[in-house]
Amino acid sequence: MAADRTHTGRVHRLAQDSNWDLAPDYSPFAPPAGPPAGPDWRRPLDALGTVLVPPQARPAPAEPPTELLPQAPQAPQLPEAPQVPEVPEFALPPQTAQFPPPHPAPQPAPQPAPQPAPVARRGRRALALTAGLGLGRGERERERERLTATIRTPLHRSFRIAVVGLKGGVGKTSTTLALGSVLAEARADKVVAVDANPDTGTLSMRVHRETRATVHDLLAAEATITGYMDVRRFTSLTPSGLEILANDADPAIANSFSGEHYRRLVDLLSRQYPIILSDCGTGLLHSSMRAVLNLADQLVITATTSVDGASSADATLEWLYTNGYGSLAQRSVTLISSVRSNGRTIRVEELVAHFESRCRGVVVLPFDEHLALGGEFAPEKLRPKTRRAYLDLTALVAEGMHFAPPATGPHAAAAPTW
Known part of the structure:
Protein backbone atom coordinates (compact mmCIF):
# COMPACT_ATOMS: atom_id res chain seq x y z
CA MET A 1 0.00 0.00 0.00
CA ALA A 2 1.21 3.48 -0.79
CA ALA A 3 1.99 5.72 2.13
CA ASP A 4 -0.92 7.92 3.08
CA ARG A 5 0.12 11.57 2.84
CA THR A 6 -3.42 12.91 3.08
CA HIS A 7 -4.05 15.24 6.05
CA THR A 8 -7.37 14.21 7.56
CA GLY A 9 -7.60 16.52 10.53
CA ARG A 10 -5.87 18.10 13.51
CA VAL A 11 -4.19 15.62 15.86
CA HIS A 12 -3.04 16.52 19.38
CA ARG A 13 0.09 14.87 20.73
CA LEU A 14 1.33 14.82 24.33
CA ALA A 15 4.75 14.18 25.77
CA GLN A 16 5.35 10.78 27.37
CA ASP A 17 4.35 11.74 30.88
CA SER A 18 1.49 10.86 33.21
CA ASN A 19 -1.01 12.11 30.59
CA TRP A 20 0.39 9.97 27.76
CA ASP A 21 -2.69 7.69 27.63
CA LEU A 22 -5.13 10.58 27.31
CA ALA A 23 -6.68 11.65 24.01
CA PRO A 24 -8.70 14.69 22.89
CA ASP A 25 -12.43 14.55 23.58
CA TYR A 26 -14.29 15.16 20.33
CA SER A 27 -17.70 14.22 21.69
CA PRO A 28 -20.55 16.75 21.24
CA PHE A 29 -21.01 16.83 25.04
CA ALA A 30 -17.49 18.10 25.75
CA PRO A 31 -17.45 21.63 27.27
CA PRO A 32 -16.11 24.32 24.92
CA ALA A 33 -12.41 24.96 25.30
CA GLY A 34 -11.68 28.38 26.82
CA PRO A 35 -8.78 30.54 25.61
CA PRO A 36 -6.32 29.54 28.33
CA ALA A 37 -7.65 26.06 29.11
CA GLY A 38 -6.86 24.33 25.79
CA PRO A 39 -8.57 21.10 24.55
CA ASP A 40 -10.33 18.65 26.84
CA TRP A 41 -8.88 15.16 27.16
CA ARG A 42 -10.30 11.76 27.97
CA ARG A 43 -9.36 8.11 27.92
CA PRO A 44 -8.86 6.57 24.44
CA LEU A 45 -11.22 3.85 23.29
CA ASP A 46 -8.56 1.13 22.89
CA ALA A 47 -4.85 0.42 23.20
CA LEU A 48 -4.19 2.04 19.83
CA GLY A 49 -5.48 5.37 21.16
CA THR A 50 -8.50 5.38 18.86
CA VAL A 51 -10.86 8.31 19.35
CA LEU A 52 -14.18 8.36 17.52
CA VAL A 53 -14.78 11.56 15.63
CA PRO A 54 -18.49 12.56 15.50
CA PRO A 55 -20.00 13.25 12.04
CA GLN A 56 -19.91 17.04 12.49
CA ALA A 57 -16.18 16.95 13.25
CA ARG A 58 -15.13 14.55 10.51
CA PRO A 59 -13.25 15.92 7.47
CA ALA A 60 -15.10 16.41 4.23
CA PRO A 61 -14.81 13.60 1.65
CA ALA A 62 -11.76 13.82 -0.56
CA GLU A 63 -12.38 15.58 -3.86
CA PRO A 64 -11.95 13.40 -6.95
CA PRO A 65 -8.97 14.26 -9.17
CA THR A 66 -9.63 17.15 -11.50
CA GLU A 67 -9.34 15.02 -14.60
CA LEU A 68 -12.46 13.08 -13.52
CA LEU A 69 -14.64 16.20 -13.41
CA PRO A 70 -15.96 18.01 -16.48
CA GLN A 71 -14.47 21.47 -16.86
CA ALA A 72 -16.92 24.31 -16.36
CA PRO A 73 -17.06 26.66 -19.37
CA GLN A 74 -15.23 29.94 -18.86
CA ALA A 75 -17.31 33.09 -19.16
CA PRO A 76 -16.05 35.26 -22.05
CA GLN A 77 -14.56 38.64 -21.20
CA LEU A 78 -16.30 41.70 -22.65
CA PRO A 79 -13.96 44.11 -24.39
CA GLU A 80 -13.38 47.43 -22.67
CA ALA A 81 -13.23 49.33 -25.95
CA PRO A 82 -16.48 50.31 -27.69
CA GLN A 83 -15.63 48.27 -30.79
CA VAL A 84 -17.84 45.29 -31.58
CA PRO A 85 -15.91 42.11 -30.73
CA GLU A 86 -15.52 39.68 -33.57
CA VAL A 87 -16.76 36.71 -31.58
CA PRO A 88 -19.40 34.24 -32.78
CA GLU A 89 -22.69 34.88 -31.07
CA PHE A 90 -22.98 31.28 -29.81
CA ALA A 91 -19.82 31.76 -27.71
CA LEU A 92 -21.48 34.35 -25.49
CA PRO A 93 -23.98 33.70 -22.72
CA PRO A 94 -27.54 34.78 -23.63
CA GLN A 95 -27.49 37.76 -21.25
CA THR A 96 -24.27 39.20 -22.80
CA ALA A 97 -24.98 38.59 -26.50
CA GLN A 98 -25.22 42.32 -27.36
CA PHE A 99 -22.99 45.23 -28.32
CA PRO A 100 -21.23 46.97 -25.45
CA PRO A 101 -22.33 50.59 -24.74
CA PRO A 102 -20.05 53.50 -25.78
CA HIS A 103 -19.06 54.00 -22.13
CA PRO A 104 -19.03 50.60 -20.44
CA ALA A 105 -20.64 50.55 -17.01
CA PRO A 106 -18.66 49.08 -14.12
CA GLN A 107 -19.07 45.33 -14.12
CA PRO A 108 -19.51 43.35 -10.89
CA ALA A 109 -16.70 41.05 -9.87
CA PRO A 110 -16.99 37.73 -11.70
CA GLN A 111 -18.38 34.92 -9.60
CA PRO A 112 -16.58 31.54 -9.64
CA ALA A 113 -18.31 28.96 -11.77
CA PRO A 114 -20.18 26.36 -9.69
CA GLN A 115 -18.36 23.07 -9.48
CA PRO A 116 -20.30 19.85 -10.19
CA ALA A 117 -20.87 17.54 -7.26
CA PRO A 118 -18.39 14.63 -6.99
CA VAL A 119 -19.69 11.44 -8.51
CA ALA A 120 -18.71 7.86 -7.79
CA ARG A 121 -16.09 6.45 -10.13
CA ARG A 122 -17.86 4.17 -12.54
Missing part, protein backbone atom coordinates in the same frame (compact mmCIF):
# COMPACT_ATOMS: atom_id res chain seq x y z
CA GLY A 123 -17.03 1.00 -14.35
CA ARG A 124 -15.30 2.27 -17.49
CA ARG A 125 -12.98 4.47 -15.44
CA ALA A 126 -12.22 1.55 -13.12
CA LEU A 127 -11.56 -0.66 -16.15
CA ALA A 128 -9.07 1.88 -17.51
CA LEU A 129 -7.33 2.20 -14.14
CA THR A 130 -7.11 -1.58 -13.75
CA ALA A 131 -5.54 -1.90 -17.18
CA GLY A 132 -3.21 1.06 -16.56
CA LEU A 133 -4.48 2.84 -19.68
CA GLY A 134 -4.03 6.56 -20.23
CA LEU A 135 -2.23 7.24 -16.94
CA GLY A 136 1.42 8.06 -16.43
CA ARG A 137 3.47 6.77 -13.53
CA GLY A 138 2.95 9.93 -11.48
CA GLU A 139 -0.78 9.95 -12.16
CA ARG A 140 -1.09 6.30 -11.14
CA GLU A 141 0.74 7.02 -7.89
CA ARG A 142 -1.49 10.02 -7.13
CA GLU A 143 -4.56 7.95 -7.91
CA ARG A 144 -3.34 5.18 -5.61
CA GLU A 145 -2.84 7.70 -2.81
CA ARG A 146 -6.35 9.07 -3.37
CA LEU A 147 -7.83 5.57 -3.22
CA THR A 148 -5.92 4.77 -0.03
CA ALA A 149 -7.15 8.00 1.58
CA THR A 150 -10.72 7.05 0.63
CA ILE A 151 -10.30 3.59 2.16
CA ARG A 152 -9.26 5.28 5.43
CA THR A 153 -12.56 7.19 5.71
CA PRO A 154 -13.33 7.70 9.44
CA LEU A 155 -16.23 5.68 10.86
CA HIS A 156 -18.68 6.73 13.58
CA ARG A 157 -20.11 3.23 14.02
CA SER A 158 -19.53 -0.35 12.92
CA PHE A 159 -19.82 -0.70 9.12
CA ARG A 160 -21.28 -3.95 7.71
CA ILE A 161 -20.43 -5.26 4.25
CA ALA A 162 -22.13 -8.29 2.69
CA VAL A 163 -20.79 -10.14 -0.37
CA VAL A 164 -23.77 -11.79 -2.09
CA GLY A 165 -24.78 -13.68 -5.22
CA LEU A 166 -27.35 -16.27 -6.26
CA LYS A 167 -24.76 -18.59 -7.81
CA GLY A 168 -21.82 -20.45 -6.37
CA GLY A 169 -18.38 -20.27 -7.93
CA VAL A 170 -18.54 -16.58 -8.84
CA GLY A 171 -15.85 -15.43 -6.41
CA LYS A 172 -17.79 -14.46 -3.27
CA THR A 173 -15.26 -15.98 -0.86
CA SER A 174 -12.22 -14.65 -2.76
CA THR A 175 -13.83 -11.22 -2.86
CA THR A 176 -14.51 -11.32 0.90
CA LEU A 177 -10.90 -12.27 1.65
CA ALA A 178 -9.38 -9.72 -0.74
CA LEU A 179 -11.67 -6.89 0.31
CA GLY A 180 -11.08 -7.61 4.00
CA SER A 181 -7.32 -7.88 3.49
CA VAL A 182 -7.08 -4.47 1.78
CA LEU A 183 -9.21 -2.87 4.49
CA ALA A 184 -7.13 -4.44 7.28
CA GLU A 185 -3.84 -3.37 5.67
CA ALA A 186 -4.88 0.20 4.85
CA ARG A 187 -6.75 1.03 8.06
CA ALA A 188 -5.74 0.89 11.72
CA ASP A 189 -9.11 -0.69 12.57
CA LYS A 190 -9.85 -4.29 13.43
CA VAL A 191 -11.63 -6.06 10.56
CA VAL A 192 -13.43 -9.41 10.79
CA ALA A 193 -14.95 -11.62 8.08
CA VAL A 194 -17.78 -13.98 9.04
CA ASP A 195 -18.77 -17.14 7.20
CA ALA A 196 -22.53 -16.48 7.00
CA ASN A 197 -23.19 -19.26 4.49
CA PRO A 198 -25.78 -21.66 5.98
CA ASP A 199 -24.76 -24.29 3.40
CA THR A 200 -21.23 -24.83 4.79
CA GLY A 201 -19.11 -22.06 3.29
CA THR A 202 -15.43 -22.29 2.39
CA LEU A 203 -14.17 -19.06 3.97
CA SER A 204 -12.17 -20.79 6.72
CA MET A 205 -10.81 -23.35 4.24
CA ARG A 206 -9.02 -20.58 2.29
CA VAL A 207 -6.87 -19.42 5.23
CA HIS A 208 -4.63 -20.97 7.87
CA ARG A 209 -6.87 -21.61 10.87
CA GLU A 210 -5.59 -20.87 14.36
CA THR A 211 -8.64 -22.36 16.06
CA ARG A 212 -11.41 -24.84 15.31
CA ALA A 213 -13.97 -22.56 16.96
CA THR A 214 -17.01 -21.46 14.94
CA VAL A 215 -19.79 -18.89 15.10
CA HIS A 216 -21.82 -21.34 17.18
CA ASP A 217 -19.07 -21.58 19.79
CA LEU A 218 -18.88 -17.79 20.03
CA LEU A 219 -22.65 -17.47 20.45
CA ALA A 220 -22.61 -20.19 23.12
CA ALA A 221 -20.06 -18.11 25.08
CA GLU A 222 -21.92 -14.84 24.52
CA ALA A 223 -22.60 -14.30 28.24
CA THR A 224 -18.87 -14.39 29.04
CA ILE A 225 -17.76 -11.90 26.35
CA THR A 226 -16.59 -8.66 27.96
CA GLY A 227 -13.88 -7.40 25.57
CA TYR A 228 -11.94 -7.89 22.35
CA MET A 229 -9.63 -10.64 23.63
CA ASP A 230 -12.66 -12.72 24.60
CA VAL A 231 -13.74 -12.66 20.93
CA ARG A 232 -10.22 -13.09 19.57
CA ARG A 233 -10.07 -16.63 21.01
CA PHE A 234 -12.67 -17.67 18.40
CA THR A 235 -11.07 -16.11 15.29
CA SER A 236 -8.09 -16.86 13.02
CA LEU A 237 -5.74 -14.01 12.11
CA THR A 238 -4.42 -13.74 8.53
CA PRO A 239 -1.06 -12.10 7.60
CA SER A 240 -2.90 -8.97 6.38
CA GLY A 241 -4.53 -8.45 9.79
CA LEU A 242 -7.97 -9.68 8.70
CA GLU A 243 -9.66 -11.98 11.22
CA ILE A 244 -11.81 -14.93 10.13
CA LEU A 245 -14.78 -16.35 12.05
CA ALA A 246 -15.64 -19.78 10.65
CA ASN A 247 -18.92 -21.63 10.32
CA ASP A 248 -19.36 -25.31 11.11
CA ALA A 249 -18.22 -27.90 8.53
CA ASP A 250 -21.25 -30.08 9.30
CA PRO A 251 -24.05 -29.00 6.88
CA ALA A 252 -26.74 -29.83 9.45
CA ILE A 253 -25.17 -27.57 12.06
CA ALA A 254 -24.30 -24.83 9.57
CA ASN A 255 -27.86 -24.77 8.27
CA SER A 256 -29.14 -24.12 11.78
CA PHE A 257 -27.48 -20.69 11.65
CA SER A 258 -30.66 -18.58 11.65
CA GLY A 259 -31.46 -14.91 11.24
CA GLU A 260 -31.68 -14.46 14.99
CA HIS A 261 -28.24 -16.05 15.37
CA TYR A 262 -26.81 -13.61 12.82
CA ARG A 263 -28.37 -10.59 14.59
CA ARG A 264 -26.90 -11.67 17.92
CA LEU A 265 -23.52 -12.26 16.29
CA VAL A 266 -23.41 -8.84 14.60
CA ASP A 267 -24.58 -7.19 17.82
CA LEU A 268 -21.68 -8.87 19.63
CA LEU A 269 -19.02 -8.17 16.98
CA SER A 270 -20.07 -4.55 16.46
CA ARG A 271 -18.83 -3.72 19.96
CA GLN A 272 -15.28 -4.81 19.05
CA TYR A 273 -14.87 -4.47 15.26
CA PRO A 274 -15.36 -1.27 13.24
CA ILE A 275 -15.76 -3.29 10.01
CA ILE A 276 -17.64 -6.59 9.62
CA LEU A 277 -17.75 -8.53 6.34
CA SER A 278 -20.16 -11.39 5.67
CA ASP A 279 -19.47 -14.10 3.10
CA CYS A 280 -23.03 -15.13 2.21
CA GLY A 281 -24.59 -18.19 0.63
CA THR A 282 -26.74 -18.48 -2.48
CA GLY A 283 -30.14 -18.70 -0.80
CA LEU A 284 -31.72 -15.26 -0.58
CA LEU A 285 -34.80 -16.70 1.13
CA HIS A 286 -32.94 -18.24 4.07
CA SER A 287 -33.70 -16.48 7.36
CA SER A 288 -30.02 -15.72 7.95
CA MET A 289 -29.83 -14.01 4.56
CA ARG A 290 -32.80 -11.81 5.41
CA ALA A 291 -30.99 -10.72 8.57
CA VAL A 292 -27.81 -10.03 6.56
CA LEU A 293 -29.71 -7.74 4.18
CA ASN A 294 -31.57 -5.97 6.97
CA LEU A 295 -28.32 -5.13 8.79
CA ALA A 296 -26.03 -4.50 5.79
CA ASP A 297 -24.70 -1.02 5.00
CA GLN A 298 -23.05 -2.04 1.72
CA LEU A 299 -23.53 -4.93 -0.71
CA VAL A 300 -20.95 -6.31 -3.11
CA ILE A 301 -22.58 -8.28 -5.95
CA THR A 302 -20.26 -10.83 -7.57
CA ALA A 303 -20.58 -11.62 -11.29
CA THR A 304 -18.46 -13.24 -13.98
CA THR A 305 -18.13 -12.76 -17.72
CA SER A 306 -19.83 -16.14 -18.32
CA VAL A 307 -23.51 -16.07 -19.26
CA ASP A 308 -24.71 -17.86 -16.12
CA GLY A 309 -22.43 -15.81 -13.83
CA ALA A 310 -23.66 -12.52 -15.28
CA SER A 311 -27.31 -13.66 -15.31
CA SER A 312 -27.21 -14.73 -11.65
CA ALA A 313 -25.81 -11.33 -10.61
CA ASP A 314 -28.52 -9.56 -12.59
CA ALA A 315 -31.15 -11.82 -11.00
CA THR A 316 -29.74 -10.96 -7.56
CA LEU A 317 -30.17 -7.24 -8.21
CA GLU A 318 -33.66 -7.80 -9.65
CA TRP A 319 -34.69 -9.74 -6.54
CA LEU A 320 -33.39 -6.97 -4.30
CA TYR A 321 -35.27 -4.28 -6.23
CA THR A 322 -38.55 -6.20 -6.15
CA ASN A 323 -38.40 -7.35 -2.51
CA GLY A 324 -37.99 -4.10 -0.61
CA TYR A 325 -34.20 -3.67 -0.81
CA GLY A 326 -34.15 -1.14 -3.64
CA SER A 327 -32.02 1.49 -1.89
CA LEU A 328 -29.53 -1.18 -0.80
CA ALA A 329 -29.31 -2.45 -4.39
CA GLN A 330 -28.95 1.06 -5.77
CA ARG A 331 -25.88 1.83 -3.64
CA SER A 332 -24.38 -1.64 -4.12
CA VAL A 333 -21.15 -2.35 -6.02
CA THR A 334 -20.69 -5.05 -8.66
CA LEU A 335 -17.43 -6.95 -9.17
CA ILE A 336 -17.12 -8.64 -12.58
CA SER A 337 -14.51 -11.42 -12.57
CA SER A 338 -13.03 -12.43 -15.91
CA VAL A 339 -13.07 -16.19 -16.56
CA ARG A 340 -11.46 -18.47 -19.11
CA SER A 341 -14.10 -20.79 -20.42
CA ASN A 342 -14.85 -22.81 -23.52
CA GLY A 343 -18.47 -21.82 -23.12
CA ARG A 344 -20.18 -18.61 -24.10
CA THR A 345 -19.00 -15.40 -22.46
CA ILE A 346 -20.16 -11.78 -22.61
CA ARG A 347 -17.99 -8.81 -23.54
CA VAL A 348 -16.76 -6.95 -20.48
CA GLU A 349 -17.77 -3.57 -21.92
CA GLU A 350 -21.36 -4.72 -22.32
CA LEU A 351 -21.51 -6.04 -18.75
CA VAL A 352 -20.03 -2.82 -17.36
CA ALA A 353 -22.57 -0.70 -19.23
CA HIS A 354 -25.44 -2.89 -18.01
CA PHE A 355 -24.51 -3.02 -14.31
CA GLU A 356 -23.60 0.68 -14.23
CA SER A 357 -27.28 1.39 -14.77
CA ARG A 358 -28.33 -0.82 -11.85
CA CYS A 359 -25.89 -0.05 -9.03
CA ARG A 360 -23.48 2.59 -7.71
CA GLY A 361 -20.28 1.33 -9.32
CA VAL A 362 -18.61 -1.51 -11.24
CA VAL A 363 -15.08 -2.91 -11.04
CA VAL A 364 -13.61 -5.47 -13.45
CA LEU A 365 -11.28 -8.13 -12.05
CA PRO A 366 -8.83 -9.64 -14.59
CA PHE A 367 -8.30 -13.37 -14.74
CA ASP A 368 -5.81 -14.56 -12.13
CA GLU A 369 -4.45 -18.09 -11.91
CA HIS A 370 -4.05 -17.89 -8.12
CA LEU A 371 -7.77 -17.17 -7.67
CA ALA A 372 -8.76 -19.82 -10.21
CA LEU A 373 -6.94 -22.54 -8.21
CA GLY A 374 -9.16 -21.85 -5.17
CA GLY A 375 -6.53 -22.82 -2.60
CA GLU A 376 -5.26 -20.88 0.41
CA PHE A 377 -5.62 -17.17 -0.29
CA ALA A 378 -2.26 -15.37 -0.50
CA PRO A 379 -2.48 -11.71 -1.63
CA GLU A 380 1.23 -11.60 -2.49
CA LYS A 381 0.64 -14.23 -5.21
CA LEU A 382 -1.91 -12.08 -7.05
CA ARG A 383 -0.95 -10.32 -10.28
CA PRO A 384 -0.36 -6.55 -9.97
CA LYS A 385 -3.46 -5.78 -12.06
CA THR A 386 -5.54 -8.03 -9.81
CA ARG A 387 -4.29 -6.27 -6.68
CA ARG A 388 -5.06 -2.92 -8.32
CA ALA A 389 -8.60 -4.04 -9.15
CA TYR A 390 -9.17 -5.06 -5.52
CA LEU A 391 -7.84 -1.65 -4.42
CA ASP A 392 -10.37 0.02 -6.75
CA LEU A 393 -13.13 -2.18 -5.33
CA THR A 394 -12.21 -1.40 -1.73
CA ALA A 395 -12.13 2.35 -2.38
CA LEU A 396 -15.52 2.18 -4.08
CA VAL A 397 -16.92 0.27 -1.10
CA ALA A 398 -15.35 2.78 1.30
CA GLU A 399 -17.10 5.63 -0.51
CA GLY A 400 -20.31 4.04 0.77
CA MET A 401 -19.22 4.80 4.33
CA HIS A 402 -20.46 8.35 3.75
CA PHE A 403 -23.95 7.02 2.96
CA ALA A 404 -24.32 4.68 5.94
CA PRO A 405 -27.19 5.89 8.19
CA PRO A 406 -26.79 5.82 11.98
CA ALA A 407 -27.71 2.49 13.56
CA THR A 408 -31.30 2.47 14.84
CA GLY A 409 -33.92 -0.05 15.89
CA PRO A 410 -34.06 -2.90 18.40
CA HIS A 411 -31.00 -4.61 16.88
CA ALA A 412 -28.80 -1.53 16.61
CA ALA A 413 -25.31 -2.21 17.88
CA ALA A 414 -24.44 -1.02 21.34
CA ALA A 415 -21.88 1.71 21.88
CA PRO A 416 -18.57 0.39 20.48
CA THR A 417 -15.52 -0.11 22.66
CA TRP A 418 -12.97 0.25 19.85
